[in-house]
Amino acid sequence: MALSLQFAVSTPRQASLEISKLTPGYIASSLSLRSPSASSLHSLGTSSGIAGAVKKSSRRWRAAKTVAMAAAANEVSNRKVLIVNTNSGGHAVIGFWLAKDLVAAGHEVTVMTVGEESSDKMKKPPFSRFSELRDLGVSTVWGDPKDVGAAVGGKSFHAVLDNNGKDLDAVKPVVDWAKSQGVEQFLFISSAGIYKTSDEPPHVEGDPVKVDAGHVGVEDYISKSAFKFWSSFRPQYMTGSGNNKDCEEWFFDRIVRDKPVPIPSPGIQVTNIAHVSDLSSMITLAIGKPSASNATIFNAVSDRAVTFDGLVRLCARAAAKEAKIVHYDAKALGIDAKKAFPFRNMHFYAEPRAAKEKLGWTSSTNLSEALKERYEEYIKIGRDKKDIKFEIDDTILSKVG
Amino acid sequence: MQATDRTRLRTQAVRRVSIVTTASSDTPTKKILMMGGTRFIGVYLARLLVKAGHEVTLFTRGKTPVTQKIASETDQEYAEYSSKVKHIQGDRQDFDGMKSKIASAGFEIVYDINGREAVEVEPIIDAIPSLKQYIYCSSAGVYLKSDLLPHFEVDATDPKSRHKGKLDTEALLQSKGVPWTSIRPVYIYGPLNYNPVEEWFFHRLKAGRPIPIPNSGLQITQLGHVKDLADAFVRVLDNPTAFGQVYNISGAKYVTFAGIARACAKAGGFPTPELVHYNPKDFDFGKKKSFPLRDQHFFTSIEKAKNDLGWSPKYGLVDGLTDSYNLDFGLGTFRKAADFSTDDMILEKLGIKVAVPA
Numbered sequence: 001m002a003l004s005l006q007f008a009v010s011t012p013r014q015a016s017l018e019i020s021k022l023t024p025g026y027i028a029s030s031l032s033l034r035s036p037s038a039s040s041l042h043s044l045g046t047s048s049g050i051a052g053a054v055k056k057s058s059r060r061w062r063a064a065k066t067v068a069m070a071a072a073a074n075e076v077s078n079r080k081v082l083i084v085n086t087n088s089g090g091h092a093v094i095g096f097w098l099a100k101d102l103v104a105a106g107h108e109v110t111v112m113t114v115g116e117e118s119s120d121k122m123k124k125p126p127f128s129r130f131s132e133l134r135d136l137g138v139s140t141v142w143g144d145p146k147d148v149g150a151a152v153g154g155k156s157f158h159a160v161l162d163n164n165g166k167d168l169d170a171v172k173p174v175v176d177w178a179k180s181q182g183v184e185q186f187l188f189i190s191s192a193g194i195y196k197t198s199d200e201p202p203h204v205e206g207d208p209v210k211v212d213a214g215h216v217g218v219e220d221y222i223s224k225s226a227f228k229f230w231s232s233f234r235p236q237y238m239t240g241s242g243n244n245k246d247c248e249e250w251f252f253d254r255i256v257r258d259k260p261v262p263i264p265s266p267g268i269q270v271t272n273i274a275h276v277s278d279l280s281s282m283i284t285l286a287i288g289k290p291s292a293s294n295a296t297i298f299n300a301v302s303d304r305a306v307t308f309d310g311l312v313r314l315c316a317r318a319a320a321k322e323a324k325i326v327h328y329d330a331k332a333l334g335i336d337a338k339k340a341f342p343f344r345n346m347h348f349y350a351e352p353r354a355a356k357e358k359l360g361w362t363s364s365t366n367l368s369e370a371l372k373e374r375y376e377e378y379i380k381i382g383r384d385k386k387d388i389k390f391e392i393d394d395t396i397l398s399k400v401g
Numbered sequence: 402m403q404a405t406d407r408t409r410l411r412t413q414a415v416r417r418v419s420i421v422t423t424a425s426s427d428t429p430t431k432k433i434l435m436m437g438g439t440r441f442i443g444v445y446l447a448r449l450l451v452k453a454g455h456e457v458t459l460f461t462r463g464k465t466p467v468t469q470k471i472a473s474e475t476d477q478e479y480a481e482y483s484s485k486v487k488h489i490q491g492d493r494q495d496f497d498g499m500k501s502k503i504a505s506a507g508f509e510i511v512y513d514i515n516g517r518e519a520v521e522v523e524p525i526i527d528a529i530p531s532l533k534q535y536i537y538c539s540s541a542g543v544y545l546k547s548d549l550l551p552h553f554e555v556d557a558t559d560p561k562s563r564h565k566g567k568l569d570t571e572a573l574l575q576s577k578g579v580p581w582t583s584i585r586p587v588y589i590y591g592p593l594n595y596n597p598v599e600e601w602f603f604h605r606l607k608a609g610r611p612i613p614i615p616n617s618g619l620q621i622t623q624l625g626h627v628k629d630l631a632d633a634f635v636r637v638l639d640n641p642t643a644f645g646q647v648y649n650i651s652g653a654k655y656v657t658f659a660g661i662a663r664a665c666a667k668a669g670g671f672p673t674p675e676l677v678h679y680n681p682k683d684f685d686f687g688k689k690k691s692f693p694l695r696d697q698h699f700f701t702s703i704e705k706a707k708n709d710l711g712w713s714p715k716y717g718l719v720d721g722l723t724d725s726y727n728l729d730f731g732l733g734t735f736r737k738a739a740d741f742s743t744d745d746m747i748l749e750k751l752g753i754k755v756a757v758p759a
Binding site: 198199202204266269303306310314347353356367 | 616
């Protein structure tokens with residue numbers, strides 16, 4: 001079987017990483033390399049001639065890479081996959097992108113969203129865009145995790161992903177149903193929030209976790225449920241079209257209105273903002289390579305950290321505006337940082353090492369690019385004109401003086 | 402990026418499809434010239450190379466003894482090493498003199514551990530036309546400061562950095578057509594470290610003093626054990642995968658400034674230290690350094706070296722610092738005597754009294 005694939009390689013690093021991960025069988029097949037185009041590489045600051053800065057990925061590159069990676073060295077193809085998807089929150093968008101990537105990789109996809117199709121929640125993205133999934137042949141159904149069988153009818157699946165529950169109460173019924181149906185591969189969207197804090201970033205797979213966390217109980221239960229294959233994915237924060245929960249919007253809201261951006265001191269806390277396609281490509285690979293991904297926990301994140309201050313700067317650049325950062329000591333001012341700021345007020349940074357090592361996955365998140373795309377959408381939907389109250393900001397700014 | 406750079410990198414990427422090699426254990430013996438080799442990195446690297454059967458010559462001014470027994474080796478191991486390793490005395494800043502001393506020795510490999518400027522490197526390459534590989538100790542200090550970390554080898558470098566000479570050297574190596582490899586360490590630590598990284602913390606821990614940390618102590622950096630670095634240097638030897646490549650070499654995990662203080666305490670069996678935070682801008686320390694590390698996030702990804710060289714650090718941070726403590730500071734040896742003058746300035750301004758042990 002001769003495979004002819006285009007590798008849209010826009011960076012030398014990606015070229016070397018991807019090529020070094022090709023299996024001998026794949027190398028035997030024909031491979032054509034597209035050289036990086038001038039428009040996709042540009043230097044930030046002068047280089048010594050060795051390598052300039054990397055400007056990665058457009059949507060087209062991500063799509064091409066996903067298909068290429070899924071096809072290269074797959075163990076299985078044409079899987080029937082069920083995604084049990086949450087109806088709200090930061091993780092909702094994962095199922096939307098994953099369904100598309102799975103179809104592109106040749107799999108048959110059903111998305112079961114928790115709740116009712118008629119619910120108000122379905123008016124928000126990504127659910128409001130589910131016609132895009134149906135156009136691709138994805139089956140979209142609604143139902144109760146306690147009775148998945150009723151929602152999916154008599155359908156059988158090779159792989160089931162729970163992208164809904166945070167604890168055993170919510171996930172156990174799905175796990176038990178899948179087991180009873182002879183599902184081969186069970187996958188779970190967990191959370192990198194379960195890692196214990198440490199003096200030594202990053203959080204890597206295998207690091208100690210908070211044993212009482214709901215997600216930990218779920219991972220444990222899945223690992224002991226004797227599926228042929230199982231994996232767990234621990235995400236952090238995501239950006240991407242169709243997101244259900246604000247991420248970068250919090251920053252755009254302030255920057256576009258020329259309001260100061262209050263950042264909890266010192267502003268050098270690091271976090272990880274992945275483009276959701278990093279997660280969908282990772283999970284797609286795991287489904288295509290069940291042996292490689294079996295019994296493995298994956299940090300489902302990008303491979304770069306960004307500081308809070310850095311994120312403000314990147315958002316400002318995306319909006320082509322100046323931003324004013326105001327640092328504040330949340331504790332000293334009696335401010336609840338959880339309400340005042342969208343990210344955990346601490347270093348919270350995991351790296352996707354297992355995915356790179358076991359799946360040959362590479363990150364394609366380019367936060368600069370992603371934020372520019374998100375800003376364009378932000379303006380397109382008219383959110384810059386929205387009347388927003390900044391009560392907590394005003395409190396902070398008045399206290400900082 | 403220039404078209405030639407893209408082509409070169411793409412060609413290398415393509416070539417690496419068919420060559421997945423690491424330095425093989427049956428590599429024939431090489432004649433190796435090491436610039437330096439008597440102070441820190443080279444002390445360990447030269448030993449590994451000699452043990453592997455290579456003929457190693459150290460080029461130094463001779464200010465430091467060519468060989469000294471180190472705490473972790475037996476008398477016999479030291480006797481073996483010191484009898485085999487060779488030495489050329491000379492000044493690498495005297496280019497003509499240096500060239501004449503190294504020209505006809507038939508060196509095949511150069512390990513340049515202490516080169517700073519490109520002008521120092523060119524004469525060496527010119528003097529050895531049959532050179533098979535130039536292996537250079539560069540620095541992760543060449544990376545341009547960024548809001549997105551860690552630094553990967555492809556990231557932008559800073560032509561204005563203090564380590565500009567290292568960048569210029571890498572560019573020179575590329576232009577000379579000789580196979581070359583450049584290693585970019587972050588902060589190196591381990592027994593015999595002459596840069597007061599762990600030593601700075603150990604002095605304060607031993608004295609039972611609070612540890613002054615600039616600003617929040619949340620700054621993230623990366624420490625790499627010198628023995629892991631030496632191992633990486635060995636793995637690039639005669640390794641075609643490594644030709645024309647730069648590699649970040651450091652620890653598997655990063656660490657905050659506050660975390661380093663706590664790790665050093667664990668390593669030396671000291672109680673958890675009191676940390677005192679101060680704003681360096683509130684002080685004028687003159688020429689003295691109040692803290693041994695640059696006040697910013699500074700860490701790199703080592704995954705390229707792991708993928709290409711099959712290398713991975715053997716020391717975790719606390720393990721590695723314990724090794725350093727047990728074989729150096731804990732034995733009563735250090736390079737720089739304790740100097741708490743900047744600490745005292747900080748503590749005085751913050752109104753903190755130091756309890757002096759009786």
